[in-house]
Amino acid sequence: MRIENNGLNSQASVADSGRSGANGASAAAVETNGNGAGIRNGSGKLEGGSTASSFTMLAPPTPKPSYFGHDREEITRIVIQSLVDLGYHKAAGVLEEESEYTLESPEVSEFRDAVLQGQWNKAEELLFGLEINKDADVNALLFYMRQQKFLELLEVADVSKALHVLRTELTPLNQSVEKLHSLSSLMMCISADDLKARAEWDGAAGLSRQQLLSELSKSISASVMIPEHRLASLLDQVKKNQLSKCLYHNTANSPSLYTDHHCDRNQFPLSTVEILTDHKDEVWFVQFSNDGARLATGSKDHTVIIWDLEDFRPIHHLKEHTGAITYLRWSPDDSKLLSCSQDKHAKLWDTTTGGCIRTMNAHTDWVSSCAWAPDGLTFVTGSVDKEMILWNLLGENIHTWTGARVYDLVVTADGTRLAAVCTQHKLHVFNFVTREKEYERDLGGVSTCISVSKDSRYILLNMGAGVQELRLLNIETGADVRHFSGTKQEEFVVRNCFGGADENFVVSGSEDSNVYVWRKENGALVEVLPGHSGIVNCVAWNPTNPYMFASAGDDRNVRIWSKAPQPQLKGKMKGVADSFTISSITHSEATQTTTLTITDATPILTDAHLGDSISVSGTCLTITSFTKDTFTVDLSPETLRRTTFPQSLPPSSSSPVQVNLERAVSGDVRFGGHFVQGHVDTIAGIIDRRPDGSSVVLRFRPRDREVMKYVVEKGYVTIDGASLTVIAVGGGSEEGEGQGWWWEVMLVEYTQEKIITARKQVGEEVNVEVDITGKYIEKQVLAYLGAGDGETRGGLLERIVERVVERKLAERK
């Protein structure tokens, strides 16, 4: 017995099961002719082995090792198919030989050849030999094949045969009658070209046979005939999966297959890099120019400011409106700017000179919105006076749409549609070219803002009171695609925008002072960014820079958000050796203690021991644990009350919380300041900040007015741990009391670089410790005067006076 062929036999049986599976009869048939065409081992021994193997089929196959858990055969056949797809036929052949798997069994190859060569009868026979999916409609498959036969016969003008096919082969299949009718009508075609045009068929020589094969192969069992381009479709799925998991995906590039795709959070714009404060009242609108070089902001203070984004300075102040600015739009070429206002006018400005080119005053109520046609020659303004007007650049009214009181409108980038939302909770979509209304849809709630995606297919709505979410709609059908929630929007207009590379994100403002960012593809909330105080009215993303966006708020500020700045760049601040960042804050409810952790603190920890004192922004704290570069300190509730330390880091800080660190004074140091205990008395807010030459003067107002007693001109005060000289005290006369209510310190350039206070802006707070000497003196004086310690009378002064009076009275006697 050819036991030594066992290995080969097992191969045969394994290959067989790969080919036609269940069909036992054909397995036997395959056995005999399989060795010639199938297993191309080329060894003559195999011939003999095969006849023996029909008796030894019972030998169990020796399993080949699986490919890291995947079936070896599946993988190999898929690889073979990919090699063929890629055009490497020789390599495919070699792989088939070496692996002893075949991409397709011989029947499938024969079937494929038969179809491609138009041998229809053979193809039909072979079709039944193949394993067809259970739910496949065999008649439909046959119809398809015979239809191809029919069309090809007509193409060569063999009408009688074609008719024969139609009668005897197509009709009995009981497919749809219309199909039969259309096929029979094709017989009337004069020429082959006419036939091809009518039937939308490209002839026997074209791709039609390939297409037929593709269609048929979809119904054949997948293990027999592997679906086309299987590897490519598997990889597509993997990419899609990785992309959907990548929360911060902010590039338009397709991810590489070499590594698992994962966008870093630090690449996402999370920090405020600039705050623009020039507006004198709430800022209601912000938009980047289309080239990303400038920014336009509109405010309740009736002005529009155009900013340069290189240095964040204003270029033009446009001041002609007499009402608050509600909306702005750059023209597609950025040469003009449209502004809409509550003074019922819309104005067209030249962005280079800052001059007003034209004023449109046809509206009888607030102008709420405007949009440019993509060619930049016409624009639409919408108003709550029920009209939307289409203007040309000369200010002439070309067309008016009447009917809805419009809150916001957009024109799609391809110029086909105009969409608007109105006070009656409806969405209206018009064809911009024909100006006809396409449809209107009830939204079920008031929508304050509408944006359109760059591909002109989706619109994004902000829903207000009662609904409070964002909705993404398909512009063709008006149907909801996705919802994004988290924002608060009850009474006021809050606006949204698409953003990020390839418009991967959806951004919105909110009445709770945060900016919200979601992933457009799956609605996942990516970030909630605090920073503004008051409603965030409008957001805009830089169209040319996927790492920058802007937000405008009721706090009169416009914030520019970008990636966290690298430590070594940006402007006037040079190396800040003594300022460090709090890396985390944790709070324990049980002990009511908060623990601060500061990392990257190696320079300050050189000879540290547990229990050493360290001044953190002027607060003397004890080191509770430390490593070479990290240490932790605990903050008691009293410390938290008296200082500016937050109880927790804001979630994704707009700017990291920085502190100054200082170790306790050692014995041999030169003493150039005053004794700072590190015991913070109170916190103070910065109420003014002005330059004085290259120095900066900061004015502070303390939270607890009592500390003013200890602050004297030219005395010392400790701010955030830095000992500073008081240059002025004031605020007395206005407040009507003698102690005053503010003091000022001056920071020279050197100090500005070293201490964190120098970077704080008006409104921020600092830790304050007053000179302890003042307190001791005060207590002594009070004790002498008897004004404290619960004594109702007595005290030294009173006794002195008593004695003197007694003596005098005694003398008089």
Added chain:
Amino acid sequence: MGLSYNVYLNSNRIYGCKNCKTHLSNHEDILSRNFRGQHGKAYLFNTVVNISEAEPVERNMTTGRHVVRDISCRQCNEIVGWKYDKAYEASEGYKEGKFILEAELLVNVR
């Protein structure tokens, strides 16, 4: 406080703020025309829109003691009338939750 649009009413006779024409109420919402305010004639309305309410105060009116709050136009902040919170006399109870707009401070908007 942010940009907030007015509510717009749908009817043939709408009363609006004399100062800025903001819609306040419909003619159909009038419950009674038999009132007098500081500026003369006043009407009792069922509902009004686009107003902001002040703090409630007790006032003695010709019909008795009431708790009222002044209401003003939301856009221009001009006082346009008052709202009855509570009436101490039972016979005046029908006024509770309703609004008075003074005719002198209103204008017909279309």
